[in-house]
Amino acid sequence: ARDLHHSCQWGSGIRWGNDPTETGMQRLALSDEDRQVRDWFVQTMKNLKCQITVDEMGNIFAVRPGRRTDVPATFIGSHLDTQPTGGRYDGVLGILAGVEALKRMDELGLETEGGVGVVNWTNEEGARFPMSMVSSGVWAECIPLSKAHDLKEVPTVASLPSAASAPETMKAALERIGYLGDVPCSYKSVPMAAHFELHIEQGPHLISAGQRVGVVTAVQAYRWFRLEITGRDTHTGTTAFEHRADALYASAQMMVRAREVAAAKGCLASVGIIEAAPGSVNTVPGRVSFSLDIRGPETALVAEVEEELRSAFDKIAAAEGAGIGKPCQAKWTLDFDSPAIKFHEDCIDCVQESALAVVADAPVADTKALVRPIMSGAGHDSVFASKRVPTSMIFVPCRDGVSHHPEEFCSEDDCATGASVILQAVVRYDRR
Amino acid sequence: ARDLHHSCQWGSGIRWGNDPTETGMQRLALSDEDRQVRDWFVQTMKNLKCQITVDEMGNIFAVRPGRRTDVPATFIGSHLDTQPTGGRYDGVLGILAGVEALKRMDELGLETEGGVGVVNWTNEEGARFPMSMVSSGVWAECIPLSKAHDLKEVPTVASLPSAASAPETMKAALERIGYLGDVPCSYKSVPMAAHFELHIEQGPHLISAGQRVGVVTAVQAYRWFRLEITGRDTHTGTTAFEHRADALYASAQMMVRAREVAAAKGCLASVGIIEAAPGSVNTVPGRVSFSLDIRGPETALVAEVEEELRSAFDKIAAAEGAGIGKPCQAKWTLDFDSPAIKFHEDCIDCVQESALAVVADAPVADTKALVRPIMSGAGHDSVFASKRVPTSMIFVPCRDGVSHHPEEFCSEDDCATGASVILQAVVRYDRR
Numbered sequence: 001a002r003d004l005h006h007s008c009q010w011g012s013g014i015r016w017g018n019d020p021t022e023t024g025m026q027r028l029a030l031s032d033e034d035r036q037v038r039d040w041f042v043q044t045m046k047n048l049k050c051q052i053t054v055d056e057m058g059n060i061f062a063v064r065p066g067r068r069t070d071v072p073a074t075f076i077g078s079h080l081d082t083q084p085t086g087g088r089y090d091g092v093l094g095i096l097a098g099v100e101a102l103k104r105m106d107e108l109g110l111e112t113e114g115g116v117g118v119v120n121w122t123n124e125e126g127a128r129f130p131m132s133m134v135s136s137g138v139w140a141e142c143i144p145l146s147k148a149h150d151l152k153e154v155p156t157v158a159s160l161p162s163a164a165s166a167p168e169t170m171k172a173a174l175e176r177i178g179y180l181g182d183v184p185c186s187y188k189s190v191p192m193a194a195h196f197e198l199h200i201e202q203g204p205h206l207i208s209a210g211q212r213v214g215v216v217t218a219v220q221a222y223r224w225f226r227l228e229i230t231g232r233d234t235h236t237g238t239t240a241f242e243h244r245a246d247a248l249y250a251s252a253q254m255m256v257r258a259r260e261v262a263a264a265k266g267c268l269a270s271v272g273i274i275e276a277a278p279g280s281v282n283t284v285p286g287r288v289s290f291s292l293d294i295r296g297p298e299t300a301l302v303a304e305v306e307e308e309l310r311s312a313f314d315k316i317a318a319a320e321g322a323g324i325g326k327p328c329q330a331k332w333t334l335d336f337d338s339p340a341i342k343f344h345e346d347c348i349d350c351v352q353e354s355a356l357a358v359v360a361d362a363p364v365a366d367t368k369a370l371v372r373p374i375m376s377g378a379g380h381d382s383v384f385a386s387k388r389v390p391t392s393m394i395f396v397p398c399r400d401g402v403s404h405h406p407e408e409f410c411s412e413d414d415c416a417t418g419a420s421v422i423l424q425a426v427v428r429y430d431r432r
Numbered sequence: 433a434r435d436l437h438h439s440c441q442w443g444s445g446i447r448w449g450n451d452p453t454e455t456g457m458q459r460l461a462l463s464d465e466d467r468q469v470r471d472w473f474v475q476t477m478k479n480l481k482c483q484i485t486v487d488e489m490g491n492i493f494a495v496r497p498g499r500r501t502d503v504p505a506t507f508i509g510s511h512l513d514t515q516p517t518g519g520r521y522d523g524v525l526g527i528l529a530g531v532e533a534l535k536r537m538d539e540l541g542l543e544t545e546g547g548v549g550v551v552n553w554t555n556e557e558g559a560r561f562p563m564s565m566v567s568s569g570v571w572a573e574c575i576p577l578s579k580a581h582d583l584k585e586v587p588t589v590a591s592l593p594s595a596a597s598a599p600e601t602m603k604a605a606l607e608r609i610g611y612l613g614d615v616p617c618s619y620k621s622v623p624m625a626a627h628f629e630l631h632i633e634q635g636p637h638l639i640s641a642g643q644r645v646g647v648v649t650a651v652q653a654y655r656w657f658r659l660e661i662t663g664r665d666t667h668t669g670t671t672a673f674e675h676r677a678d679a680l681y682a683s684a685q686m687m688v689r690a691r692e693v694a695a696a697k698g699c700l701a702s703v704g705i706i707e708a709a710p711g712s713v714n715t716v717p718g719r720v721s722f723s724l725d726i727r728g729p730e731t732a733l734v735a736e737v738e739e740e741l742r743s744a745f746d747k748i749a750a751a752e753g754a755g756i757g758k759p760c761q762a763k764w765t766l767d768f769d770s771p772a773i774k775f776h777e778d779c780i781d782c783v784q785e786s787a788l789a790v791v792a793d794a795p796v797a798d799t800k801a802l803v804r805p806i807m808s809g810a811g812h813d814s815v816f817a818s819k820r821v822p823t824s825m826i827f828v829p830c831r832d833g834v835s836h837h838p839e840e841f842c843s844e845d846d847c848a849t850g851a852s853v854i855l856q857a858v859v860r861y862d863r864r
């Protein structure tokens with residue numbers, strides 16, 4: 001816990017309590033704050049006598065060697081970047097649990113068959129460069145390197161003004177902060193035996209059931225779109241509703257519809273970013289763009305929501321401006337696509353056994369009930385890792401189920417439980 | 433027409449045709465482009481041997497002396513600032529008609545009883561500094577000088593990046609471009625005998641009825657609000673709808689409702705600006721702010737729409753987040769209030785007579801039918817002028833009724849008709 005909060009000095013965000021650690025985080029990927037925490041991470045891992053590898057996406061792999069050098073290491077991975085108004089646990093906990101695990105192994109003089117590594121994946125959040133998990137995606141060879149390198153930052157409340165006027169590409173940002181490595185970003189160049197990740201749940205299930213550990217078996221599907229709605233700028237004071245092609249009014253109807261359609265299918269649809277131009281009180285906006293994040297437990301369900309919304313949005317657009325014969329138009333761009341995945345049985349088993357062992361002496365009658373299988377609503381680098389190597393995840397509860405918020409909070413006990421589980425899971429996997 | 437397009441070289445905007453004059457305008461108030469066109473205006477009026485006065489709001493008064501020096505001048509007024517993606521006629525036509533009128537009077541060797549002046553009012557649009565007609569408002573002593581000076585610019589598509597990071601106040605902008613005059617901004621310091629204004633209609637009535645001149649008798653009421661909706665940032669992928677306090681979803685519902693309520697009362701309600709924070713694809717926005725422009729033919733109707741929307745918005749906000757006991761909240765700020773007004777009978781008569789005279793030899797059976805009384809949907813500096821001196825306005829048709837758009841267009845004939853009417857109206861008024 002001390003290390004966790006220590007690492008949060010770089011990019012600490014909105015304060016919500018009096019304690020020095022009661023702030024959120026504002027550490028966008030490849031910002032100066034990200035560079036500082038990366039430098040700290042590299043130095044810490046060097047002190048633990050790890051070998052450091054930085055690849056072309058700035059992913060940092062730190063490996064504590066095992067007895068054998070002919071097998072790849074088992075990795076604990078997560079991310080040190082945060083949302084623009086994020087918390088101290090999302091991602092950070094996973095990396096710090098890795099650091100802690102290696103320290104504990106040293107203290108115990110524990111030798112492993114293969115090496116054990118910690119990996120910090122770049123831009124997991126997708127908040128600065130609008131593709132989540134992009135660098136584990138390149139490593140898994142699911143996303144082309146050039147596409148990732150060319151991604152342009154989007155402006156957020158935590159961005160420098162230049163994000164709007166002269167947005168930096170991911171490659172330029174990697175160069176600027178000195179983390180553009182020369183090792184190819186690929187599972188072929190940096191192989192792994194397995195990938196484990198500890199994360200806060202970011203949802204309300206564990207906390208509201210009073211459970212301690214979630215054994216993550218799957219991750220739901222999601223798709224990110226950018227919608228561009230075009231209508232016609234005109235005067236707000238002189239233009240009757242039937243003479244308008246109001247791109248913002250059309251967008252408002254679309255946002256309302258998106259929730260209806262998603263809810264009917266047990267899915268989620270969310271708009272996080274919106275921009276309206278020209279941006280004047282007395283001009284009806286002729287151009288609006290907004291993000292649309294559709295999620296659901298099955299890939300096919302997400303596709304169904306998308307399909308229904310495509311036709312619903314077309315109808316809304318066609319109706320707005322019909323009176324003047326110049327209706328609005330809706331253009332969709334797919335920015336990111338993450339089908340639903342299931343984790344590896346072996347890894348799930350290791351996590352399940354470890355979780356039961358860690359909670360075994362909790363002061364309750366049925367300690368087994370403290371552990372439950374769970375599906376992740378959020379994407380994680382483990383999604384892409386799982387495409388190439390056995391993978392699974394561990395969830396611990398967070399207060400109110402709230403994440404991507406400065407007040408995101410995970411108790412010291414829960415952090416410690418999670419760290420113990422991941423250490424045991426890695427050791428168990430190594431022994432198999 | 434030549435002068436009109438000449439003056440549009442400073443700040444010309446989006447091109448929509450091949451002709452050099454087929455562009456829109458991007459000349460935000462007190463920008464460098466505004467300084468350039470002001471310099472041109474001052475020089476042009478000096479060449480016409482006018483006396484120039486610049487007041488503390490940067491309003492420029494240019495007066496051609498009359499026979500008597502003991503009576504105030506009759507003014508032709510409008511504005512040279514434009515919307516961020518505006519046209520070449522809104523405001524510009526009114527000033528250029530004034531310049532033209534004075535030239536014509538010189539050519540004709542016409543002497544008037546009182547002087548005849550042209551006034552360029554600052555920031556009529558309210559697009560850069562979010563209060564329309566603010567400088568005629570200060571002149572009429574309806575808006576305090578300090579409030580106007582302290583107004584901060586809002587970012588638009590035509591703004592420099594600094595508008596977002598270090599917004600300039602109106603006073604600082606006046607100083608920067610050298611138009612912070614030392615004459616008090618007041619009808620007491622710069623008195624007028626009357627105020628006439630020529631403007632494009634900015635709506636579809638004249639053009640669709642094939643009419644040539646609108647004799648403006650009144651201006652509808654409007655109120656500008658800034659709404660701030662607060663909810664709670666949270667993760668889009670892990671937060672069920674019932675656990676959200678989604679400030680953007682609530683805002684979308686409000687925007688839809690605003691049109692419904694306004695339409696039911698024969699009013700207008702429009703959202704031109706919207707901002708959502710923190711601005712991340714996978715974070716439910718916890719803060720949204722948007723502008724709301726409510727208009728109607730009667731002040732009381734606008735108040736009724738406002739009242740209904742206040743309670744509707746409260747209900748929408750209360751429902752969103754109710755599940756977690758932390759509902760959204762809607763905060764209203766009134767930025768600008770312009771009650772409905774009626775113009776002065778004498779001025780209306782002068783315009784009516786002049787309009788009939790100008791269209792008298794049009795090749796139609798009933799030339800009287802080419803002229804109609806009309807209410808203005810848009811606000812104009814004539815609204816504030818009318819609070820202190822006899823005032824009225826002249827409308828000429830614009831293509832498709834479209835304004836606040838780069839393709840805004842008024843034919844050369846219609847511009848000329850308008851200019852002739854305003855010249856005659858001023859001379860008629862002077863003779864009374």
Ligand SMILES: NC(=O)NCCC(=O)O
Nearest residue numbers: 124125132378379669714
């Ligand atoms: N865990 C997390 O917040 N990941 C970001 C990707 C997503 O939006 O699910």
Ligand SMILES: NC(=O)NCCC(=O)O
Nearest residue numbers: 237282556557564810811
């Ligand atoms: N004429 C005009 O566009 N004035 C701006 C004030 C308003 O929005 O009505």
